[in-house]
Amino acid sequence: MLRSIKGLKDILPQQTPQWRYMETIAHTLATQSGFSEIRIPIFEFTELYARSIGGSTDIVEKEMYTFPDRDGSSLTLRPEGTAGVVRAVLEHHLLDSPSTRKLYYLGPMFRHERPQAGRYRQFHQFGVEALGTEDPLMDVEVITLLWRFFCSLGLKDLTLQINSIGNLQDREKYIQELKRFLFPKLEVICGNCQRRYSTNPLRILDCKVPICQQATQEAPTLFDHLSLDSSSHFQSVLDGLTGIGIPFSLNYRLVRGLDYYSRTTFEITSPHLGAQSTIGAGGRYDGLVELLQGPSTPAIGFAVGLERVALLLPEQISFPQPPLFFLAGFGKEARPIAFKLLHELRELGIRADTDYKSTNLKSLLRSADKLGATYSIIMGDDEARSKTAIIRNMTTKTQELITLEEIAQKVQSLN
RNA sequence: GUGGGUGUAGCUCAGUUGGUUAGAGCGCCGGAUUGUGGAUCCGGAGGUCGCGGGUUCGAAACCCGUCACUCACCCCA
Known part of the structure; x- marks a missing residue:
């Protein structure tokens, strides 16, 4: 029998109401908050992702579906939405407006990973991007929208974790210091973390191995190394969330996996999933637009993993229907x-x-x-x-x- | 890429220390009811026991290999 490709899932008639439900709420809430829908292609030039996500990230190094076009140029199935949105925004001059550009998208993404609970090779994301302001209130607005999305779906027991990873300079300085701190402990920490020491030392902070957690207990925190600018920005974000009544917990060890993130980062997790407990996450990416040769433009966004959200929804969702x-x-x-x-x-x-x-x-x-x-x-x-x-x-x-x-x-x- | 678990009917699963014709529930089809559905009763169809090899008089079961699914590591939404 012909089977589907590993890691790809059919969404059967029994489940499509769930998806319609999620999509409807996403459209409604995003629109209500002034975000407009954008639909971008499902594949782009490989270079776009390599440059924006970061050449040394796992996504770019080993998870992208990359293939040559007939003329030899390298194309890639989109592994995430932000890069494509920024590309479209620049290509169509959508930043030439006095106000912030607020966009949202919904659609499939592709990453070649080993499938497991809540992780597929084709998966769907709902994401928003707000480009053109670094006002901490925009951070609050974006996080609030994410939080409200989950609340509207009736999800329970969620945790919002938040951190600031500072700007590029903050981070570089901090990584130096972290490495200095970890150097004498290199023999103790797990093999994975020994490798991370050179590739991605920040990741050692959220390693689950007890020895590593112990070893990093006294480690300097990135939070203490934020520039005055970054830390006061972060404080305003926290004040804003408190003012609106969104509950959050500070997690100084929260790190993002894509290179373009800076300053505010956040993640919403559910205890009811397996290892893949993050259902939505995002952060600022103040340097990305410039990196893609646009004008210096601060921005922030989030992405939601819809398959993971679907796992938390009741199996049967029915819409009221007229008599048959x-x-x-x-x-x-x-x-x-x-x-x-x-x-x-x-x-x-x-x-x-x-x-x-x-x-x-x-x-x-x-x-x-x-x-x-x-x-x-x-x-x-x-x-x-x-x-x-x-x-x-x-x-x-x-x-x-x-x-x-x-x-x-x-x-x-x-x- | 690494490790664990599981592969028996369309689905969920039994299957005894290896023993003759591989079972159940649900679903499907038909009948009881010749023009009236759901419930009940009766009957029926449906199986390369994932695949290949080996051990044995004999394998769904034991061994080896392989593939698929799945969970976890890693990574991420």
Whole structure:
């Protein structure tokens, strides 16, 4: 049997209501907060991601779906949304406006990772980007939107963790100091962290191995190394969150994996998932626009992993639906008449269906039941000859004989 | 890339120290009810036991390999 590709999932009819639900709330809340939707291509030149995400990150080094185009140029399936949005914003001059540019997107992303709970090779993100201001109130607005998104979905027990990783200079100075601190402990920490010491020392701070946690207990914190600018900005963000009543917990060890992040970083986690507990995360990326050859433009955004959110949603989500009328036409003469009526009802905007596999009344009614019909319109050859039909209420089991002329009106009155 | 767990009907799973025809529940189809659904009862269809090799008189079971799924590491949303 042909199977789907590893790490790719079909979203089956049973689950699509969940997705519609998430998408509807995302559209509604983002729009309400003044964000406009942007739809960008699903693949770009590889260079865009290599430059923005960072050449030495795992994403770029080993997780991208990269392939040559027919002319030889290197293309990559988007592993995240921010880079593409910034590219589009620059290409279409969307920053030439006095106000902040606020955009949101929804769609699939691709990373070649080993699949596990809450982690897929094609996954979907809802993300927002606010470009053009470094006002801490924008940080608060973005974080609040993320928080409200989850609250509107009815998610429980969430934690918002927040930190400031400072600007590039802050971070470079700090990394020097951290390495100096860790150097004498290199023998003690786990093999992974020994490797991280040279590749990504910040990651050692959130290693889960107990020895490493112990070793870094007394480590200098990035927080203490923030420039005056960064730390007062961060304080304003925290004040803003407190003012609005969004609960947060400071996590001086919170680090982001993509190179473009700076200053405010945040992450929302749920205790009800497995190892992949982060359902939404983001932060400032004040240097990215410039890095992509745009004007110096501070910005902030977040991304939500929708598959992970779906895991937290009730399995059954149903939207209110208008009553369903089932056309139960059987017999040579009745079937074409019933089929025509089906079409006419649909034209009137009525939710109507039938089942061509069922040819006798018994199986037709069984189908009606399975489809959840509110009413069945029964029409056999007897009714066809007398130009009538029977309307059966499927819950009360009461039925009524009615002429074909009256039927449309009758159905509309029941709709 | 590394490690653990699991592969038996469409789905969820039993299957005794290796023993003859591999089971159940749900679902599906049919009948009881010749033109009236859901419940009940009865019947039926549906299986390369993941795949390949080995051990054995005999393998779904034991051994080796392989593939798939899954969880975790790593990384991240």
